[in-house]
Amino acid sequence: MFAHSCRLVFVVLAVSGCAPPDSTSEEQLRPVVPIGFDPVPIPVHNPLTRDKVLLGQQLFFDPVLSLDSTVSCATCHRPNAFFADGQAVSRGVGGRPGIRNTPSLLNIAYHQLFFWDGGSITLEHQVFGPLQNPDEMALDLASVLQRLESIPTYREAFEELFDEAPSLRGLTQALGAYQRTLLSGGARYDRYKAGDQTALSPAEIRGYKLFEGKAGCLHCHHGFLLTSLRFENNGIAISKEDSGRARVTGLEEDYGKFKVPSLRNVAQTAPYMHNGGMATLSEVIDHYDQGGRDVRGKNLLIQPLGLEEEEQADLEAFLHALTDTTLFAGMEGP
Ligand code: HEC
Ligand code: HEC
Secondary structure, three states: OHHHHHOOOOOOOOOHHHOOOOOOOOOEOOOOOOOOOOOOOOOOOOOOEHHHHHHHHHHHOOHHHOOOOOOOHHHHOEHHHOOEOOOOOOEOHHHOEOOOOOOOOOOHHHOOOEOOOOOEOOHHHHOHHHHHOOOOOOOOHHHHHHHHHOOHHHHHHHHHHHOOOOOHHHHHHHHHHHHOOOOOOOEHHHHHHOOOHHHOOHHHHHHHHHHHOOOOHHHOOOOOOOOOOOEEOOOOOOOOOOOEHHHHHOOHHHOOEEEOOOOOOHHHOOOEOOOOOEOOHHHHHHHHHEOOOOOOOOOOOOOEOOOOHHHHHHHHHHHHOOOEOOOOOOOOOO
16 A cells, blocks of 8 residues: 555655555555565565655755765656666766766665675665765765754654664665665556557567567566666676676676666666666667677677667667656646
8 A cells, every 4th residue: 555655755755645544653564566576575674664764765855965965865866867867977966977877766675786786785785885975975974974963853753763863774774765665667568468468569569579589688687677687798898997796796707797777667767888878779779789899708698689670679669668657647736
């Protein structure tokens, strides 16, 4: 019940009307997931409660967490841009560019490792990245806590929820809880999978068959999120500064590997790849059709595909059918 009416919990800040009438601040929420999705994994150390989600939402949108109070999580993970930002690489405090493309946070609850290189192991731990990164929010953790301490509503909320003054534990738990409610299914693809043959056009159906067959996309983009969540090298040019998964593991075999992105809503989150180096989906399809570039460590599955022009168009049409058409349904009006 919660997720059904509260999936759009990020749209408005005052969402008290969203929770089931009898829910208390301590009662654990179980988000209702989109059709075909697994249950949302909720870690035992951070149960999902209504008030924690609401606090996390408030923090997510609050620029007070950045050095000059201009940048919030939502500056880069913009709700109306499918929780990405539409730029090649993100820009933080003072407009400083980072080195990577902002990933969408929709369905992030299902990921096992975070960042393009998997360098963070929980959604809670991940929070330390953007807060301290000089190209993102650029604020040291002691100052973060000081600021929260100085704002009475935060001081009270932390006391009530965590029995303590604003703490890193509470901050990371609240942000983690909020992000676990950001779910997105609701694509025409889902209706087709559920048996509605009319949900996809003939071109999209042909594209779907290519995706699973001749084009071999399914090898890495499978399951209900259309990603294996593994780290692979799909044959794009790798810059010296960013060797991907190898940065974390130090292993030569991980050179140039990045987390396979979910393809849900992909038509809405250009530009593409970890460095935002591809502007359009047709550029991406062209890349795969040519078998990628001749780069070190490329996965052997990335081979020239020999797609006809029409097949490329069909494949692209299919990717457009992965857009959630229900996500913004609740945006109008109070
Ligand atoms: C300046 C822009 C910017 C801000 C501000 C920002 N992020 Fe991000 N976020 C990014 C970029 C870029 C990445 C990818 C970084 C990487 O892979 O190294 C990312 C990655 C993530 C990821 C991992 C996604 C994945 O697919 O693994 C999560 C979760 C996340 N951010 C949450 C947050 C939260 C919570 C905040 C606020 C505390 C925040 N971000 C603030 C740009 C930003
Ligand atoms: C060997 C595994 C593999 C195969 C096969 C594969 N991909 Fe990918 N895909 C990846 C990885 C890894 C990335 C991210 C690479 C990066 O950012 O450096 C990616 C990125 C993408 C992106 C960009 C998404 C984004 O949000 O930036 C699209 C679109 C995409 N793939 C579509 C496809 C299509 C269509 C096919 C079939 C023609 C395909 N992929 C086949 C591994 C694969």
